[in-house]
Amino acid sequence: MISSNKRIVILGAGYAGIFLATNIARYINEKAGEVILVDRNHYHQLLQEIHLVAAGFRTANEVKIPILTLIDGMNIKFIQSTIKQIRPEKNIVVLESIEIKYDILIICLGASTKYFKIRGAEENSLPLRSISDASMIYDRVSALIKSDNKQNIVIVGGGATGVSLAGALSDFIKDSKKIDSLSITIIEALPTILSGWNERLIKKVNEVLHRKGIRIMTSSPVTKVENCGSSIYLSNDAASKIQSSLTIWTAGVKGYDIPIDPEVEKTKDGKIIVNEFCQIDRHPNIFSIGDIAAVKDENGKLYPPLAQIAIREAKYLSKLIPKHFIDGIDVRAMPNEKFEYNIKVQLISLGNDDYIGVFNHYVISGNLAKLVEEFARSTYIKSIKSGSGGRDIIDTSLYEDNIFAQIVSGITFARFTFMQWLEKKI
Numbered sequence: 001m002i003s004s005n006k007r008i009v010i011l012g013a014g015y016a017g018i019f020l021a022t023n024i025a026r027y028i029n030e031k032a033g034e035v036i037l038v039d040r041n042h043y044h045q046l047l048q049e050i051h052l053v054a055a056g057f058r059t060a061n062e063v064k065i066p067i068l069t070l071i072d073g074m075n076i077k078f079i080q081s082t083i084k085q086i087r088p089e090k091n092i093v094v095l096e097s098i099e100i101k102y103d104i105l106i107i108c109l110g111a112s113t114k115y116f117k118i119r120g121a122e123e124n125s126l127p128l129r130s131i132s133d134a135s136m137i138y139d140r141v142s143a144l145i146k147s148d149n150k151q152n153i154v155i156v157g158g159g160a161t162g163v164s165l166a167g168a169l170s171d172f173i174k175d176s177k178k179i180d181s182l183s184i185t186i187i188e189a190l191p192t193i194l195s196g197w198n199e200r201l202i203k204k205v206n207e208v209l210h211r212k213g214i215r216i217m218t219s220s221p222v223t224k225v226e227n228c229g230s231s232i233y234l235s236n237d238a239a240s241k242i243q244s245s246l247t248i249w250t251a252g253v254k255g256y257d258i259p260i261d262p263e264v265e266k267t268k269d270g271k272i273i274v275n276e277f278c279q280i281d282r283h284p285n286i287f288s289i290g291d292i293a294a295v296k297d298e299n300g301k302l303y304p305p306l307a308q309i310a311i312r313e314a315k316y317l318s319k320l321i322p323k324h325f326i327d328g329i330d331v332r333a334m335p336n337e338k339f340e341y342n343i344k345v346q347l348i349s350l351g352n353d354d355y356i357g358v359f360n361h362y363v364i365s366g367n368l369a370k371l372v373e374e375f376a377r378s379t380y381i382k383s384i385k386s387g388s389g390g391r392d393i394i395d396t397s398l399y400e401d402n403i404f405a406q407i408v409s410g411i412t413f414a415r416f417t418f419m420q421w422l423e424k425k426i
């Protein structure tokens with residue numbers, strides 16, 4: 001039963017924000033509240049694919065989806081503006097030219113690059129966190145490809161972003177027939193690339209990267225970057241210097257730094273600390289999800305900064321918020337309502353149309369991995385569009401965890417595979 005109209009304000013239209021807005025709008029339609037979505041861009045960026053823009057396999061426009069087309073016909077008001085400040089005690093968000101009041105606020109502003117205070121790292125390297133970063137890398141790599149000198153591209157950070165970028169750039173260089181003069185090195189501080197991922201997947205990824213001619217240096221923390229990124233030091237000793245023609249920094253992310261006054265509790269990586277309901281304890285009408293939020297699993301470990309986690313958290317809040325604030329139930333007294341999610345599929349892009357994954361404990365690659373990726377992408381976009389009104393239960397069920405949803409998803413995947421096969425035959 002509706003108690004009063006609520007204004008729900010969602011900050012950020014990335015994976016967490018757009019999925020939450022379109023899915024929550026279904027309940028708010030019925031219960032006559034208002035959903036406002038704010039982002040500095042007029043488009044939703046498919047951040048997981050920007051390394052393909054950096055390597056010229058996608059154009060910038062191919063990884064942008066206009067927000068208005070995703071929310072068409074839904075009870076969502078979109079405001080394109082940069083968010084300047086949040087004032088929790090007054091329930092106000094300050095935008096560039098206006099202030100908006102909220103009853104419920106969800107902060108989904110993503111992450112930015114973390115440089116670990118390493119000397120020269122920020123000034124002398126390129127980051128990869130946006131489509132414009134990706135276009136900048138593309139321009140720089142294209143210029144290196146045109147040069148006749150021997151060149152080395154160094155990617156600092158062997159997490160998913162660095163590994164995916166290395167794989168894509170290697171295909172770019174191979175296609176331009178510069179494989180002998182242009183090399184790629186990944187430098188990783190930890191003993192392995194893709195730390196925290198499935199071990200069998202890591203082994204397979206290492207094999208593929210070696211086959212692509214990519215040099216991988218693990219247990220090699222960078223201490224200093226100098227000379228426009230051409231000198232990378234692994235210790236204070238000059239002998240540890242690595243020469244680079246282009247240095248790309250993908251070594252870490254921290255929560256997007258949005259001023260909140262008075263400040264809320266954050267981790268040392270600037271992530272907003274939330275409870276098991278993705279809610280800020282001191283401000284029960286403020287939630288945070290996605291890369292900017294520090295959400296802990298049942299063992300007290302933080303969920304990793306992944307789109308699949310951001311989407312699950314959004315799906316979770318789209319059900320929790322209406323219960324909590326519109327039906328007036330205090331979810332904090334309901335332990336069964338906590339956010340929980342087990343990662344069942346891991347998939348990593350290793351070049352143009354090249355994927356490796358782990359699916360139900362099986363390592364997959366080649367056409368099957370590519371098909372799973374295409375399925376996940378198409379389902380993701382469909383389930384944003386169908387969020388309001390829940391017209392397409394089949395598409396949204398991929399993001400549920402129950403057994404019914406898993407069966408439905410299995411059938412949908414089979415249908416998708418058949419349609420793809422049919423398209424190729426015709």
Ligand SMILES: Cc1cc2nc3c(=O)[nH]c(=O)nc-3n(C[C@H](O)[C@H](O)[C@H](O)COP(=O)(O)OP(=O)(O)OC[C@H]3O[C@@H](n4cnc5c(N)ncnc54)[C@H](O)[C@@H]3O)c2cc1C
Binds near residue numbers: 011
């Ligand atoms: C190259 C690359 C490859 C990746 N591969 C994978 C992968 O294979 N699998 C996976 O699960 N994850 C992957 N990720 C991680 C994934 O993209 C992130 O986890 C995901 O984008 C987080 O979603 P989010 O909604 O929290 O943030 P984002 O998607 O970053 O969205 C944040 C939104 O906030 C907006 N915003 C930020 N600040 C402001 C402001 N001040 N004012 C207004 N708007 C603002 C931004 O414009 C953006 O739209 C990859 C990331 C990269 C960079």
